[in-house]
Amino acid sequence: MLKAINITKSYQGKLALRIVSFEVAKGEIFCLLGQNGAGKTTTINIFLGFIKMDNGQAFIGDKEVGVDDTNHLTAYIPETVQLYGNLTGAENLDFFSRLAGFKYTTSELENFLTKTGLQSDAQHKRLSSYSKGMRQKVGIAVALAKNAEVIFMDEPTSGLDPKATSEFTKICKELAQMGKVIFMATHDIFNAVELATTIGIMKEGSLVQQLNANEIDAGQLNQLYLETI
Numbered sequence: 001m002l003k004a005i006n007i008t009k010s011y012q013g014k015l016a017l018r019i020v021s022f023e024v025a026k027g028e029i030f031c032l033l034g035q036n037g038a039g040k041t042t043t044i045n046i047f048l049g050f051i052k053m054d055n056g057q058a059f060i061g062d063k064e065v066g067v068d069d070t071n072h073l074t075a076y077i078p079e080t081v082q083l084y085g086n087l088t089g090a091e092n093l094d095f096f097s098r099l100a101g102f103k104y105t106t107s108e109l110e111n112f113l114t115k116t117g118l119q120s121d122a123q124h125k126r127l128s129s130y131s132k133g134m135r136q137k138v139g140i141a142v143a144l145a146k147n148a149e150v151i152f153m154d155e156p157t158s159g160l161d162p163k164a165t166s167e168f169t170k171i172c173k174e175l176a177q178m179g180k181v182i183f184m185a186t187h188d189i190f191n192a193v194e195l196a197t198t199i200g201i202m203k204e205g206s207l208v209q210q211l212n213a214n215e216i217d218a219g220q221l222n223q224l225y226l227e228t229i
């Protein structure tokens with residue numbers, strides 16, 4: 001579903017990605033680890049079309065990023081989901097769904113929000129009263145409402161408390177069971193082991209490790225990470 005072929009990217013002559021290649025299948029959760037500046041966000045931004053690669057190719061399904069229209073296939077959950085504080089969760093979802101070309105009834109909007117675990121008494125409250133975890137649930141509801149096939153996430157559990165992280169992990173697994181692809185940059189080794197099907201480790205712009213998450217525990221991954229980066 002996702003394919004990176006020999007992607008390179010430099011900023012002002014400094015290489016940020018050095019010939020990065022990988023594939024992610026439907027229903028997979030790919031967690032990308034690596035130190036600050038390793039190239040995780042750059043990889044995500046290239047797939048989202050926010051920045052252009054210098055060389056290589058990126059595919060989402062059979063569509064090529066930068067060549068075909070891939071916008072409708074993707075959703076993006078950044079560390080802090082950008083929503084309108086003076087609108088309710090349901091109103092934000094309605095607004096962003098319409099932007100993506102979808103018009104839903106109030107009960108359909110509520111269904112999307114309920115699927116993410118956002119409690120019904122919160123759905124019609126203003127976003128300004130939401131916690132970070134609740135905002136992320138609205139972000140995930142937007143991804144569901146626009147029927148995105150691939151959800152990119154950049155450090156989504158950063159700053160979440162353990163309960164919110166656990167709820168977030170559960171939702172991600174449900175999304176994967178629905179056949180969605182999740183591609184996540186994270187510093188959270190323990191959550192990556194819990195969540196991922198595949199774990200990638202980046203170092204200085206290269207994807208230096210790719211591991212099956214079932215074959216490693218958190219202690220082993222932590223050790224390997226420290227030896228690798």
Ligand SMILES: Nc1ncnc2c1ncn2[C@@H]1O[C@H](COP(=O)(O)OP(=O)(O)OP(=O)(O)O)[C@@H](O)[C@H]1O
Nearest residue numbers: 011012016034035036037038039040041042043185
């Ligand atoms: N807009 C930009 N202009 C110049 N250099 C940039 C830009 N964005 C990223 N870089 C550089 O590219 C490299 C990769 O950065 P990137 O943000 O992809 O890393 P990262 O792994 O996501 O780091 P972090 O964990 O801090 O988010 C770094 O050296 C960074 O300084």
